[in-house]
Amino acid sequence: MTEIAATALIAEDEPLLAAALQAELASAWPTLKVLATVGDGASAVRQALALQPDVLFFDVRMPALNGLDAAVELADEWDHDSPGARPFPALVFVTAYDQYAVQAFEAEAVDYVLKPVQAARLQKTVAKLQQMLAARAAASSTPSAAAAQATEPHLQATLDQLRQLMAAAQGPSTAPSADGPLKVIQASVGSSIHMVPVDDVLYFEAADKYVRVLTAAHEYLIRTPLKDLLPGLNTQEFWQIHRSTVVRATAIDTVSRDEAGKLSLTLRGRSDKLSVSRIYAQRFKAM
Amino acid sequence: MPIDWIAKLRFFLQVQAFALAIATIQYAFMPERPYAPPVVYSLLIATFTWAVIDFGREFIPSAAETGWPKGMQGLALVAAGIAVGYLGGTTLADLLCKVFHFYPPGSTPAPGELRSSILITALAGIAGSYYFYNISKGAYLERKMAEARQHTNEARLKLLEAQLEPHMLFNTLANLRVLIATDAPRAQHMLDHMIAYLRATLSASRNTTHTLQAEFDRLRDYLALMDVRMGPRLQYALDLPTHLANQTVPTLLLQPLVENAIQHGLEPKVEGGSIFVSANQEGDILVLEVEDTGVGLRGLDTGGTGFGLAQVRERLATLYGVRGQIELLDNPAGGTRVVVQLPTA
Numbered sequence: 001m002t003e004i005a006a007t008a009l010i011a012e013d014e015p016l017l018a019a020a021l022q023a024e025l026a027s028a029w030p031t032l033k034v035l036a037t038v039g040d041g042a043s044a045v046r047q048a049l050a051l052q053p054d055v056l057f058f059d060v061r062m063p064a065l066n067g068l069d070a071a072v073e074l075a076d077e078w079d080h081d082s083p084g085a086r087p088f089p090a091l092v093f094v095t096a097y098d099q100y101a102v103q104a105f106e107a108e109a110v111d112y113v114l115k116p117v118q119a120a121r122l123q124k125t126v127a128k129l130q131q132m133l134a135a136r137a138a139a140s141s142t143p144s145a146a147a148a149q150a151t152e153p154h155l156q157a158t159l160d161q162l163r164q165l166m167a168a169a170q171g172p173s174t175a176p177s178a179d180g181p182l183k184v185i186q187a188s189v190g191s192s193i194h195m196v197p198v199d200d201v202l203y204f205e206a207a208d209k210y211v212r213v214l215t216a217a218h219e220y221l222i223r224t225p226l227k228d229l230l231p232g233l234n235t236q237e238f239w240q241i242h243r244s245t246v247v248r249a250t251a252i253d254t255v256s257r258d259e260a261g262k263l264s265l266t267l268r269g270r271s272d273k274l275s276v277s278r279i280y281a282q283r284f285k286a287m
Numbered sequence: 288m289p290i291d292w293i294a295k296l297r298f299f300l301q302v303q304a305f306a307l308a309i310a311t312i313q314y315a316f317m318p319e320r321p322y323a324p325p326v327v328y329s330l331l332i333a334t335f336t337w338a339v340i341d342f343g344r345e346f347i348p349s350a351a352e353t354g355w356p357k358g359m360q361g362l363a364l365v366a367a368g369i370a371v372g373y374l375g376g377t378t379l380a381d382l383l384c385k386v387f388h389f390y391p392p393g394s395t396p397a398p399g400e401l402r403s404s405i406l407i408t409a410l411a412g413i414a415g416s417y418y419f420y421n422i423s424k425g426a427y428l429e430r431k432m433a434e435a436r437q438h439t440n441e442a443r444l445k446l447l448e449a450q451l452e453p454h455m456l457f458n459t460l461a462n463l464r465v466l467i468a469t470d471a472p473r474a475q476h477m478l479d480h481m482i483a484y485l486r487a488t489l490s491a492s493r494n495t496t497h498t499l500q501a502e503f504d505r506l507r508d509y510l511a512l513m514d515v516r517m518g519p520r521l522q523y524a525l526d527l528p529t530h531l532a533n534q535t536v537p538t539l540l541l542q543p544l545v546e547n548a549i550q551h552g553l554e555p556k557v558e559g560g561s562i563f564v565s566a567n568q569e570g571d572i573l574v575l576e577v578e579d580t581g582v583g584l585r586g587l588d589t590g591g592t593g594f595g596l597a598q599v600r601e602r603l604a605t606l607y608g609v610r611g612q613i614e615l616l617d618n619p620a621g622g623t624r625v626v627v628q629l630p631t632a
Contacts, residue, residue: 013554014458015518020465039520040557061454063557096457116461 003031004130004137006054010037011044011070012094013062017115021057021094024117029126041065045074052086055129057113060095067093068165069243071110075159075278081261087136088155090129093165110161159279166279182232185213187220196220202251202267203274204229206244216269241265242277255284290345298341299334302415306333309411323389328380328404335379336372336412340364340419354423361420369412373405451488452546455512462515477515484508491538499566499573500532506545506564513549520559521549531566534573535632537602543595544577544625552581552623560622572610573631580622584615596625603629 008025012018018037025032035051038044042064048056056074058067065073071091079085096115111125136154185196200215206226213220226244233246240246253268255276263276263284276284310329314322343364344350349357356364383389459481466474487505503525510523545564553560560580567574596615603611611629618624 013520014462014516016462016465016515017458020461042557061554063555096461097453115457116464 003029004133005031005033006129006133007033007035007051008055008057009035009044009048009051009053009089010057011039011041011047011062011067012037012057012059013039014059015039017059021117024119024122025057025126028119028122029130032126039063041067041070044070045077048074048089049077053089054133055092056089057092057094060093067095068162068169071158072162072166072243072277072279075155075162076262076275079260080155081259087140088158090132090154091158092125092129110158110165155278159282163279181234182229185220185222187213187222189220194220198233201248202270203245203247203272204238205246205274214270214272239280239283241274241280241283245274247274295341298419299337302333302337303330305411305415306330309407313407321389324380324384327383327389328377331380331383332372332376332408333411333415334372335375336368336408336415339371340368340416343368353427355420365412365416368416369409372412373408376408377404451485452550458516459512466515473515477512480508480511484512487539488542494538496535497538498532499527499534499536502536502539502541503527503564503566505539506541509542509545510562517553517559521553522559522561524561524563526563526565528566528568531568531573534566536573536575536629537606540599540602540627541575541577543599544627547595548577548579548581548623548625552579552583554581556582568631571631573629575627575629577625577627578618578622579624580618580620583622584617599627603627 006029010018010021012021018039022034022037025034032055035053036047038047039062041058041062044056044058044062044067045065056071058070060067062070075088078088080088090111092111092113094113094115094117111128113121113125132154182198185198185201187194187196196213196215196218202214202216204226205212205214210221210223211226211229213222226246230240230246237248237250238246239249247265247267251267251269253266255263255265257263262278263281265274265276266272267274306329307326310322310325313325313329314320344354344356347356347360347364349360355361459477463474463477463481466477484505487501487508507525510521510525514521514523541564545562548562553562563576563578565576565578567576596613600613603613607629612627614626614628616624616626
């Protein structure tokens, strides 16, 4: 097949491995131009937004933001709807250890390469990427609004798969905790501990080193990470809507979509506006 | 707890055999008297005693684990079993003997018989109970030992998994693969560190102690591997005073702490940082410190299982009791500081 010229971004925190992947790609796909190499998830999101590459190679374990979270955040920030919008990049995860049952995803929107990266395996990935980009180019060369729509299924498939990967990555901790659902949150305020009934909590929000616990009238800070709280919460009652936000379903008042297609929530009893990550947006459809 | 009917039947049959033996002995002492009555008395008394004790212990909560009630409850149960066994057993046996005419006409129980049969019942009841108590206790101890073995095996496996963390292993191999093509001498150097690291990790479960020098050498191997992987994001220094080099310490005691410092301290930090490992002597106490400038203590509970730290704490407690201490502190310069104290050898 004819070589497709394309652009890529590599996110890998180990410098030798980043250089090696770039070298392997140079021989497997000579016309691929690597626009930049970054060493952490936050920079990966920033650079991907700035450079708008066709393909992303993300290491799964990276500082600041891991590869999965970076992909989710990029999907949120990516400009999908404006007239000149570029399609969401094809995503390839690079990981040292097969902890997400990689084989299950062989044929899907998001590809996977194991470290050490082997030339033959990378060749397969490259072929798949080229096929996908060729199909995309063909779709966009046909005039009319069809082009804009052609990107949607790919993004949707990517999001579906990211959701599955996130679930796999969280592993058994998403199973309901053995102690049953959490009843009270113990939040320390000054020298005393406030017992906050979970029934009063409207939402939890991870903020830097703390998790904010918000009730109708108060706000508390706790040090337990959100991912450790999740197993104790009833998933019927509390919905995760963002990497850092879990909200009480019955406290949601309205869900609205802005012009960029992003969802946000307003709550009963609080004036805050919460944004919904694209991977969790499928929850909010009119019945 | 569901009742184990097979075990009940086994005990019942053993009790019956025991009772028959007693009746036979009684008969042997007084062959001039008929055999049937002592057998009937003995079997019935034994049955009542067995029923009270064997089923009674199902209702006593403290028997749930060991199969036998604790302390006074156990003694009270035996006493109750013997009393009920004697009264119930003799009453029923009297009745049966009368109905079936087991006693030859004219022969009535001798005057001293009441005393001796009470004594026999009591002795037999106590002996039988003691026998079954020992069986339950033996089974309980065996079960406990199997559990303990299971725990040891699990701990050993976890230790190995924690030390040969797949991410660490495959990322190191990936780096090695790159270096072979680009910088063969450096690849060889890295491979040497890797071999030493693997050898130490795999043999750590066999040797329980080694010198502090060996401990620091293994840390240097690990840090050299991480240095290749992390590049400029990692700086490290090890400080071992020569007069402490021959101190004996548990094998790879500091290893999990240094791995924690890397995995939970420096790896999550974009700009990386530094690790400083040192040894000092204060009186007859050996003070070992692992300091990092990573994301700090909060980093420890975001993804760590706490296994490394718990394991070090447990090893210190087992080996040195209260003289082995580990403390987790905030590093004033940012990051975490772990201080281990143990007696000098």
